[in-house]
Amino acid sequence: MKFLDEAKIYLKSGNGGPGCVSFRREKFIEFGGPDGGNGGRGGDLILEAVEGLNTLIDYRYQQHFKAKNGTHGMGRNRTGGDGSDVVLKLPVGTQVLDEDRETVIADLTEPGQRIVLLKGGDGGMGNAHYKTSTNQAPRKFTPGYPGQEMWVWLRLKLIADVGLLGLPNAGKSTFLSAVSAARPKIADYPFTTLWPQLGVVERDGEAFVVADIPGLIEGAHEGAGLGTRFLGHVERTGVLLHLIDGTQEEPVKAYRTIRKELKLYAQELAEKREIVVLNKIDAIPADELKEKLKKLKRAAKTEVMAISAVIGEGVTEVIRALRPIVKEYRAAEKQAEALESRDVEAVSAEAGEWRP
Numbered sequence: 001m002k003f004l005d006e007a008k009i010y011l012k013s014g015n016g017g018p019g020c021v022s023f024r025r026e027k028f029i030e031f032g033g034p035d036g037g038n039g040g041r042g043g044d045l046i047l048e049a050v051e052g053l054n055t056l057i058d059y060r061y062q063q064h065f066k067a068k069n070g071t072h073g074m075g076r077n078r079t080g081g082d083g084s085d086v087v088l089k090l091p092v093g094t095q096v097l098d099e100d101r102e103t104v105i106a107d108l109t110e111p112g113q114r115i116v117l118l119k120g121g122d123g124g125m126g127n128a129h130y131k132t133s134t135n136q137a138p139r140k141f142t143p144g145y146p147g148q149e150m151w152v153w154l155r156l157k158l159i160a161d162v163g164l165l166g167l168p169n170a171g172k173s174t175f176l177s178a179v180s181a182a183r184p185k186i187a188d189y190p191f192t193t194l195w196p197q198l199g200v201v202e203r204d205g206e207a208f209v210v211a212d213i214p215g216l217i218e219g220a221h222e223g224a225g226l227g228t229r230f231l232g233h234v235e236r237t238g239v240l241l242h243l244i245d246g247t248q249e250e251p252v253k254a255y256r257t258i259r260k261e262l263k264l265y266a267q268e269l270a271e272k273r274e275i276v277v278l279n280k281i282d283a284i285p286a287d288e289l290k291e292k293l294k295k296l297k298r299a300a301k302t303e304v305m306a307i308s309a310v311i312g313e314g315v316t317e318v319i320r321a322l323r324p325i326v327k328e329y330r331a332a333e334k335q336a337e338a339l340e341s342r343d344v345e346a347v348s349a350e351a352g353e354w355r356p
Contacts, residue, residue, distance in 0.1 A: 004055050004056045004057045004059075004060055004156075005055070005056060005155065005156040005157075005158075005196070005233070006056065006153065006154065006155050006156070007056045007059035007060060007063070007153070007154045008063065008151060008152070008153050008154075009059050009062075009063045009064070009065060009151070009152060009154060010063055010064045010065070010149070010150075010151050011045050011065050011066075011117065011118055011149065011150055011151075011152060012045070012064075012065070012066040012067065012118070012147055012148070012149035012150075013042055013043060013044055013045045013067045013118035013119055013120045013121070013147035013148050013149070014041075014042025014043035014044075014066070014067040014068050014069045014070060014083035014120040014121065014147050015042045015069040015070065015083075015120075015121045015144050015145070015146050015147045016039050016040070016041055016042050016069075016070045016120065016121035016122045016123040016124060016143075016144025016145045016146075016147075017039030017040040017041075017042075017069065017070035017071045017072045017073065017080040017081075017083075017123045017124065017144045018039045018072045018073070018123075018124045018141065018142070018143040018144050019036060019037070019038050019039050019072075019073045019123070019124035019125040019126035019127070019129070019141035019142050019143075019144075020036035020037050020038075020039075020072060020073035020074050020075060020078075020080075020126040020127070020141060021034075021036045021126065021127045021139055021140075021141050022034065022035050022036040022037075022074070022075030022076075022126070022127065022128075023035065023036075023075075023137070024075075024076070033128075033131065033136060033137070034126075034127040034128045034130075034131050034136075034137060034138055035075055035076055035077045035128050036073055036074075036075060036077075036126030036127040036128050036141060037073030037074050037075070037076070037077050037078040037079045037080065037126045037128065038073045038079050038080070038123050038124065038125050038126050038129065039070050039071070039072050039073045039079075039080045039123030039124040039125075039126075039143075039144045040070030040071045040072075040073075040079060040080035040081045040082045040083065040123050040144075041070045041082045041083065041120050041121070041122055041123050042067060042068070042069050042070045042082075042083045042120030042121040042122075042123075042144070042145075042147045043067030043068045043069075043070075043082070043083035043084050043085045043086060043120045043147075044067060044085045044086075044116050044118065044119055044120050045065065045067050045085070045086050045088075045116070045117050045118035045148075046085055046086065046087045046088070046114055046115065046116050046117065047087075047088050047090055047094075047096065047106060047108060047114065047115045047117050048087050048088065048089050048090065048108075048112070048113070048114045048115075049090055049091070049092045049093075049094065049108035049109070049110060049111055049112065049113040049114075050089045050090070050091070050092070050111065050112075051092065051111045053089065053090070053091035053092075054091050054156075054158065054198060055091065055156070056090070056091065056094070056154050056156050059154060065086050065088060066086065067083055067084065067085055067086040067118075067120055067147065068083035068084045068086075069083050069144070069147075070082055070083045070120070070121070070123050070144055071083075072144075073123070073124070073126040073141075077126075077128055079123070080123060082120075083120055085120075087114075090108055090154065091156055092108060092109065092110065092111055092113075092159055093108070093109065093156055093157045093158055093159040093236060094107075094108045094154055094155070094156050094157075095107050095108075095154070095155045095156075095157060096108075096117065096152050096153070096154060097152060097153040097154075097155055098150075098152065098153075099150075099151050099152070099153070101153050101155075105117070105152065109159070109236075117152075118147065118148040118149070118150070119147075119148065120147050121144055121145035121146050121147045121148075122144070122145045123144050123145075124141060124142035124143045124144045124145070125141060125142045126141055127139060127140055127141050155232070157232045157233055157235055157236050158196055158198060158211050158233045158236070159209075159236045160198060160209040160210060160211035160233075160236070160237050161208035161209050161210070161237060161238050161239070161322075161326045161329065161330070162201075162208060162209070162210040162211070162237060162238070162239050162240075162241050162322055162326065163210075163211050163213065163233070163234030163237035163239075163240050163241065164176065164210060164211065164212045164213065164241050164243060165213070165234065165240050165241065165242045165243065165258055165262075166242060166243040166244060166245070166254075166258065166279075167244075167245065167254050167257065167258065168214075169245060170243040170244060170245045170254075170279060171243055171245065171279040171280055171309050171310075172212045172213075172243050173197070173212055174279075174309040174310060175212075175241075175243060175279070175307075175309040175315070176197060176199045176210060176212045177199075178309045178310075178312055178315050179199065179201045179210065179315060179319060180199030180200055180201050180202075180210060196211055196212065196213045196214070196233050197211070197212040198210070198211055198212075199212070201319060201322075203316075203319050203320075203323070206323060208322070208323070208326045210241075211233055211234065211237060213231075213233050213234060231261075231262075231265050231266075231269070234269065235266065235268070235269055237272070238272075238273070238325065238326055238328075238329030238330070238333075239272065239273045239274070239275065239322060239325045239326060239329060240272050240273065240274045240275070241274075241275050241277060241318070241322065242255065242258060242274055242275065242276045242277065243277050243279050244276070244277065244278050244279060244296070245279060245280055246278045246279055246280045246281050246283070246284050246289065246292060246306070247280050247283050247284060251278060251292050251295070251296050252295050252296055252299045255276065255296060255299055255300060256299065273325050273329075274302075275305065275318065275321055275322065275325075276296065276300045276302060276303075276304045276305070277304070277305045277306070277307055277318060278292065278293060278296060278304055278305070278306045278307070279307055279308070279309055280308060280309075280310070281306045281307065281308050281313065281314070282308040282310060282311055282313065283308075289306065293306060305317060305318055305321065
């Protein structure tokens with residue numbers, strides 16, 4: 001299945017059905033009176049986050065989604081039927097943006113989360129609704145209220161625990177294939193990875209998700225190379241794993257290039273926890289490796305791990321270093337969710353206790 005992380009679609013909720021003008025006409029019923037029923041309500045447009053999806057490819061081939069209209073009211077005080085809802089099933093991590101592609105309308109971050117994006121129009125009133133003691137034969141009715149419509153952008157931001165960063169050919173795909181069952185394309189030329197890849201790492205009975213995004217280049221925050229399109233996929237990660245090709249002459253320059261792009265794209269992304277890893281050490285002489293690690297440590301102001309993803313050297317140590325950070329991140333997320341739910345409950349309680 002082809003990966004697609006952006007799609008523009010048209011959404012419309014159903015119109016309400018019109019009310020009915022009708023009078024009861026039966027034998028031996030002298031004064032039947034008005035009996036026109038109300039119209040049915042239009043269907044809603046609902047978004048639902050589901051597990052098992054990691055692409056928006058379904059919305060490449062169908063861009064228009066319309067809920068059913070409510071049916072009209074009928075005589076004998078019969079209310080029209082409600083229009084059926086339309087439920088769009090989206091991958092977890094999908095954002096719904098306005099046409100300006102900046103305003104976030106909805107953010108689906110939890111499996112099973114449902115949002116009524118567009119409500120259907122209410123049905124119109126039949127003439128039975130307008131019957132009064134002074135107007136016993138009304139011929140008045142109201143048409144159904146129109147539904148809502150809009151064009152929106154769907155943008156998928158993969159939800160993972162660890163995000164792999166690095167220049168093209170840093171060995172990100174090789175690392176992902178070494179630590180998980182994912183089998184991304186691997187080759188000795190830049191931009192081998194054209195779409196984000198996910199892999200599940202399982203060690204000692206624990207598991208976490210790693211996201212490999214296409215290689216970044218200078219100017220990525222402005223759209224250079226594969227640009228900002230895939231930088232967003234590491235926004236939801238808990239920790240960044242920054243891989244650097246140890247065979248290049250200036251690994252410090254490569255490190256600073258990626259850090260600069262992160263800061264220019266989003267300060268929050270640059271502030272995430274980061275583990276710096278020098279890759280491909282099997283192809284570097286010992287004295288040269290020592291010098292590069294020393295310079296990189298000085299530039300990154302943190303410990304630098306050395307691995308060879310091809311032969312598996314140092315990979316286990318990196319996984320062990322990631323696990324406590326992922327645990328801490330997940331605990332912080334749960335705590336934030338708990339605090340948010342408490343705030344919502346508190347506001348609801350206050351609203352329930354309020355009296356005019």
